[in-house]
Amino acid sequence: MSSPTQYSESELRAEGVRITRQRLAILHVLREANDHPRAEDILARARLQDQSVSQATVYRTLAVLEKAGTVLRNEFDGTGARFELADRTHHDHLIDLDTGAVIEFHSARIERLQAEIAAELGYDIEWHRLELYGRKTPD
Amino acid sequence: MSSPTQYSESELRAEGVRITRQRLAILHVLREANDHPRAEDILARARLQDQSVSQATVYRTLAVLEKAGTVLRNEFDGTGARFELADRTHHDHLIDLDTGAVIEFHSARIERLQAEIAAELGYDIEWHRLELYGRKTPD
DNA sequence: TCAAGATTGAGAGGCATTCTCATTCTTCTT
């Protein structure tokens, strides 16, 4: 059984993930990112470090890292997945409808309620997705 | 200002939505559906009633009905949108990871917490998406 | 009944993502 989240090269290698030049570039991009970049953005940024990275490799690597628990995939709007490193604690997202900004938040109470509701329905939650879409409250 | 949800032919007509043979077939499919069908399913079912319905018209009609507030679009997995009539009260979804079944639920407490969290972050929620993915609890 | 303009079917087009395959690279074993 592996720990749920690993993101150092050695941890990944121990999981059987080969560390290539391209994968290092992609990991670097994810570590530096403050936003939730799309595959397209990750490709562009990775190429600044390693010219040779291809689109196919970005998608393949993101899939590998997602399976390893290193990366989280989000589907905020309908326009393609957005990625982030799974290196912090679990959180949900609030998307600013005016600016597209993504704000992270966490609520233990909501998580607890979710588990309660699922239990009432006879289910155990494996994972969940909670996204709030809103606009800044006028002063 | 229009009421948030309308789904009778006359209500739609009053909103400026023309009622065509194809749109009636699609509305009929949505009214009969207990599942959350994909565009593909809606096309197949609509054709049972009206052979002439095309894929383009299904997508166009679903977009029109979504804008009118008659239809809700869901993006559960990454494999294409799933639709439902917006004729009942708001609810969220629990997706059975083993069977793909979609269970609807509603929690006023969770809704309230969401609004509170958004308010703390200085936001008003426009809409949200909450999906729980889980498996039946073993007996 | 009619004209205006909305809707339609068929197929082309678009976009994000995945696949194919020959070549190159990482890693394990010596």
Add this chain to the structure above:
DNA sequence: AAGAAGAATGAGAATGCCTCTCAATCTTGA
């Protein structure tokens, strides 16, 4: 350090879901 096994790669083709284009047809208000 060298070699072998097989995993990862780039390029571009292919896929899947969805949207657009356009000429023909329909719905609707007058």
